[in-house]
Amino acid sequence: EVQLVESGGGLVQPGGSLKLSCAASGFSFSDSPMHWVRQASGKGLEWVGRIRSRSNFYATVYAASLKGRFTISRDDSKNTAYLQMNSLKIEDTAMYYCTRAYCSGTSCYLAFDHWGLGTLVTVSS
Amino acid sequence: QSALTQPPSASGSPGQSVTISCTGTSSDVGGYNYVSWYQRHPGKAPKLMIYEVSKRPSGVPDRFFGSKSGNTASLTVSGLQAEDEADYYCCSYAGSNNYVFGTGTKVTVL
Numbered sequence: 001e002v003q004l005v006e007s008g009g010g011l012v013q014p015g016g017s018l019k020l021s022c023a024a025s026g027f028s029f030s031d032s033p034m035h036w037v038r039q040a041s042g043k044g045l046e047w048v049g050r051i052r053s054r055s056n057f058y059a060t061v062y063a064a065s066l067k068g069r070f071t072i073s074r075d076d077s078k079n080t081a082y083l084q085m086n087s088l089k090i091e092d093t094a095m096y097y098c099t100r101a102y103c104s105g106t107s108c109y110l111a112f113d114h115w116g117l118g119t120l121v122t123v124s125s
Numbered sequence: 126q127s128a129l130t131q132p133p134s135a136s137g138s139p140g141q142s143v144t145i146s147c148t149g150t151s152s153d154v155g156g157y158n159y160v161s162w163y164q165r166h167p168g169k170a171p172k173l174m175i176y177e178v179s180k181r182p183s184g185v186p187d188r189f190f191g192s193k194s195g196n197t198a199s200l201t202v203s204g205l206q207a208e209d210e211a212d213y214y215c216c217s218y219a220g221s222n223n224y225v226f227g228t229g230t231k232v233t234v235l
Contacts, residue, residue, distance in 0.1 A: 044128050045214050045226035061222040110218045111161035111176035
């Protein structure tokens with residue numbers, strides 16, 4: 001069974017940093033592109049960014065609105081993806097989800113088939 | 126990148142159909158056939174219902190139908206069942222390896 005479990009959320013002051021983790025199990029993590037998505041209270045989902053697999057050079061891409069403050073990484077030996085968040089702003093307060101790109105057979109698609117339950121990040125003084 | 130526009134709510138009686146729209150621009154919905162739809166029940170993780178506009182992953186009932194015309198994608202749920210009551214989100218590829226989600230629609234089964 002595919003499982004994604006986020007952790008590391010909490011309360012942080014504006015300007016602070018936080019590193020989220022996403023522990024994966026039940027699938028070939030090292031072959032899977034992994035994404036982060038967030039949702040502020042009462043708002044819709046917002047795509048944060050993505051990291052590809054080793055065979056794709058761990059390429060990362062981010063939502064332009066983040067302006068370089070967030071960094072996604074992964075440790076395939078630990079089946080874990082990370083989201084490093086720096087210079088946090090009040091508007092970064094949200095539930096953060098990791099999700100896996102939908103892959104079937106040898107093809108991966110521009111969609112997300114498994115999600116974690118999220119970890120809550122609150123940015124407040 | 127602005128969020129895709131969805132109606133806040135939609136409803137239907139059991140057995141009826143409900144259609145949810147998802148309006149974007151030529152830079153996202155209209156420019157690519159990479160629209161996906163997600164169902165989310167309270168406290169649960171989102172579930173992929175449709176990908177590439179109209180394709181269903183294994184296990185998704187054929188009561189769920191996706192389509193697209195111009196800059197607007199749609200999800201139709203036919204034969205509404207109580208378990209279909211949930212929030213639904215669309216998502217579109219927006220070029221340059223970016224994605225944009227919809228604002229979300231709460232579907233109520235009357």
